[in-house]
Amino acid sequence: MSSNYDxxxxxxxxxxxxxxxxxxxxxxxxxxxxxxNEELKEVAIxxxxxxxxxxxxxxxxxxxxxxxxQIIPNKGAYVTGxxxxxxxxxxxxxxxLEGLCARWATEHITQEQMEEMxxxxxxxxxxxxxxxxxxxxxxxxxxxxxxxxxxxxxMLEHQLKDFHQYVLRVRKKTLANKxxxxxxxEEHEEILQAIKDGDADRAEQLANRHxxxxxxxxxxxxxxxxxxxxxxx
Amino acid sequence: MSSNYDxxxxxxxxxxxxxxxxxxxxxxxxxxxxxxNEELKEVAIxxxxxxxxxxxxxxxxxxxxxxxxQIIPNKGAYVTGxxxxxxxxxxxxxxxLEGLCARWATEHITQEQMEEMxxxxxxxxxxxxxxxxxxxxxxxxxxxxxxxxxxxxxMLEHQLKDFHQYVLRVRKKTLANKxxxxxxxEEHEEILQAIKDGDADRAEQLANRHxxxxxxxxxxxxxxxxxxxxxxx
DNA sequence: GCCTGTATAAGTGTATACAATTATACCGAG
DNA sequence: CTCGGTATAATTGTATACACTTATACAGGC
Numbered sequence: 001m002s003s004n005y006d007x008x009x010x011x012x013x014x015x016x017x018x019x020x021x022x023x024x025x026x027x028x029x030x031x032x033x034x035x036x037n038e039e040l041k042e043v044a045i046x047x048x049x050x051x052x053x054x055x056x057x058x059x060x061x062x063x064x065x066x067x068x069x070q071i072i073p074n075k076g077a078y079v080t081g082x083x084x085x086x087x088x089x090x091x092x093x094x095x096x097l098e099g100l101c102a103r104w105a106t107e108h109i110t111q112e113q114m115e116e117m118x119x120x121x122x123x124x125x126x127x128x129x130x131x132x133x134x135x136x137x138x139x140x141x142x143x144x145x146x147x148x149x150x151x152x153x154x155m156l157e158h159q160l161k162d163f164h165q166y167v168l169r170v171r172k173k174t175l176a177n178k179x180x181x182x183x184x185x186e187e188h189e190e191i192l193q194a195i196k197d198g199d200a201d202r203a204e205q206l207a208n209r210h211x212x213x214x215x216x217x218x219x220x221x222x223x224x225x226x227x228x229x230x231x232x233x
Numbered sequence: 234m235s236s237n238y239d240x241x242x243x244x245x246x247x248x249x250x251x252x253x254x255x256x257x258x259x260x261x262x263x264x265x266x267x268x269x270n271e272e273l274k275e276v277a278i279x280x281x282x283x284x285x286x287x288x289x290x291x292x293x294x295x296x297x298x299x300x301x302x303q304i305i306p307n308k309g310a311y312v313t314g315x316x317x318x319x320x321x322x323x324x325x326x327x328x329x330l331e332g333l334c335a336r337w338a339t340e341h342i343t344q345e346q347m348e349e350m351x352x353x354x355x356x357x358x359x360x361x362x363x364x365x366x367x368x369x370x371x372x373x374x375x376x377x378x379x380x381x382x383x384x385x386x387x388m389l390e391h392q393l394k395d396f397h398q399y400v401l402r403v404r405k406k407t408l409a410n411k412x413x414x415x416x417x418x419e420e421h422e423e424i425l426q427a428i429k430d431g432d433a434d435r436a437e438q439l440a441n442r443h444x445x446x447x448x449x450x451x452x453x454x455x456x457x458x459x460x461x462x463x464x465x466x
Numbered sequence: 467g468c469c470t471g472t473a474t475a476a477g478t479g480t481a482t483a484c485a486a487t488t489a490t491a492c493c494g495a496g
Numbered sequence: 497c498t499c500g501g502t503a504t505a506a507t508t509g510t511a512t513a514c515a516c517t518t519a520t521a522c523a524g525g526c
Binding site for chain 3: 500508516
């Protein structure tokens with residue numbers, strides 16, 4: 001677990017060399033600039049970004065914590081691969097935790113958060129009709145973030161954000177699917193309704209199902225091609 | 234997600250300075266040598282262990298990932314506090330994940346793992362009768378570790394081990410309670426039986442309940458005194 | 467007395483030099 | 497040609513020096 005429990009710190013991070021290296025490398029890994037299992041060399045990265053090895057090394061330690069690279073002592077840092085099974089496991093785990101999150105959110109959500117969720121769902125409908133996939137993805141992320149905050153548990157929030165980060169690499173592919181966007185938003189609306197009704201059981205169940213549906217959809221639409229020949233035992 | 238997905242690395246870690254600093258500091262924090270919110274200074278730690286600041290700094294980054302310290306840029310590293318609510322949240326989250334773990338373990342456990350579990354339960358009975366709390370705690374940990382391995386998901390295993398690590402500081406207190414030891418082992422036996430029967434639903438439910446019981450017991454017996462006046466908003 | 471600003475000290479951030487480890491290339495023996 | 501070993505290079509690990517940021521103390525103005 002790793003990482004930053006404090007949002008403010010992440011901001012501050014951007015102003016330190018280590019922070020900048022960290023964010024740059026993370027973006028590059030998530031965007032697929034580096035191949036899986038590709039070795040990251042300290043000097044090469046350092047020269048590329050115009051910094052010395054020290055901040056690079058420290059950024060590596062952070063990336064390892066985020067699970068994006070694996071550091072083998074005296075050997076090197078390698079971009080971690082996610083197997084299909086890993087993705088599946090994460091979605092199953094997330095399914096449970098998103099459910100718990102929805103339950104707690106039902107009990108602790110503020111008026112303000114509720115309103116932002118409503119706005120989110122409303123806006124999503126519009127962009128879904130127009131086929132604006134980019135905005136739809138953005139709103140989808142935000143919907144979940146609001147719920148993470150609303151659950152009033154920084155432990156759970158942190159966990160879910162970590163997982164979300166982790167599957168981001170894969171998630172792009174599934175959001176490019178035109179059918180899922182609208183369907184996903186319908187489910188958001190149902191979850192929101194349950195929260196508004198104060199029905200924690202139903203909210204949990206729906207959020208649970210929402211994740212499983214997202215996974216099922218992803219499997220049907222291209223997870224395999226995204227990970228064709230990179231599986232490991 | 235803080236940390237090491239590879240066991241071999243942890244071993245290797247012990248032979249590097251950074252690794253040694255990391256393990257030493259972790260043990261010290263978990264054993265309560267440092268107060269909550271105490272500041273860890275790079276030079277002081279370095280001098281104490283006879284190393285320079287570099288490995289200390291890198292160890293800090295790892296500890297931050299494990300959630301044991303919080304690093305504030307340009308200020309310092311502070312031992313993180315766990316509030317009562319954090320502990321409660323973690324146990325609720327663990328309850329779900331231990332349940333999932335038991336379910337998957339039912340589906341994937343090997344003959345060898347099953348036998349070690351049986352031996353574990355059997356031995357625990359003996360030590361429970363004798364009142365050997367130390368051994369009982371050890372076996373309790375091991376029981377869960379076996380299940381984590383048996384679930385055949387390195388993602389879930391990693392999560393659960395992280396959480397376990399996190400509450401270790403608190404857990405000591407609850408295991409010192411004479412009543413819980415035997416009761417806990419009885420529950421282990423039931424879980425094992427469900428796994429043996431191939432009844433995944435029951436295994437999940439029992440493991441679920443097992444965690445909640447552990448938490449309830451802890452609350453009744455001294456969590457409060459361990460965390461009396463250190464809560465935060 | 468309190469507030470503010472500046473000087474000093476302490477501590478972290480970064481760069482670099484050196485040590486240790488690991489990978490690579492080359493050469494010789496079989 | 498292949499296998500093994502050694503020398504060399506490349507890369508990571510660690511220590512240290514310097515830069516920058518933050519905290520502290522003290523002095524002066526109000």
